[in-house]
Amino acid sequence: MNVGAMFLRYTLAEWQRAELADTGEAVLSELINQAVMLTGVPEPSPRWVELADLALIRVRLVLLETGVIVEVADRHKQPPTWPDVVTSLCSRWNSYPTNVGRVVWCELEPPVYELTENGLPKRVRSKAVNSVRRLAAPVDVQFLRRVIEGLEQL
Secondary structure (H helix, E strand, O other), rough: OHHHHHEEEEEEEEHHOOHHHHHHHHHHHHHHHHHHHHHHHOOOOHHHHHHHHOOOEEEEEEEEEOOOOEEEOOOOOOOOOOHHHHHHOEEEEEEEEEOOEEEEEEEEEOOOOOEOOOOOOOOOOOOOOOOOOOOOOOOOOHHHHHHHHHHHHO
């Protein structure tokens, strides 16, 4: 787990939005990877000379009533290409230029649950392949009688 993912998970837990952690980590990972490839040193073991002009990447989270904004700032000047992860998991996304580069952001919304009369989320039935109910095994009446007799002897 990278530092960005640890920051995201810790912050979402503090904000009581832990349900967004998996989605947020996938989105943040894509945005950070794109920022590193465009502005950083993509080599796993760079030489010291290559680190002289290393750009920093800033990650920021913003808590809203409707969700959480994930921002990644880098020094790249061009608008981003939006990975499928962002477009499929986020409700909104965009970018804006800064004096030194750009900020790429997306919004994560918490899942909407239908609530029961007690205010608890209703269970959503999974659409599993094996959704056919299995027939119950036949009851062994003789076995059950022996169990009852054994318990009565205790």
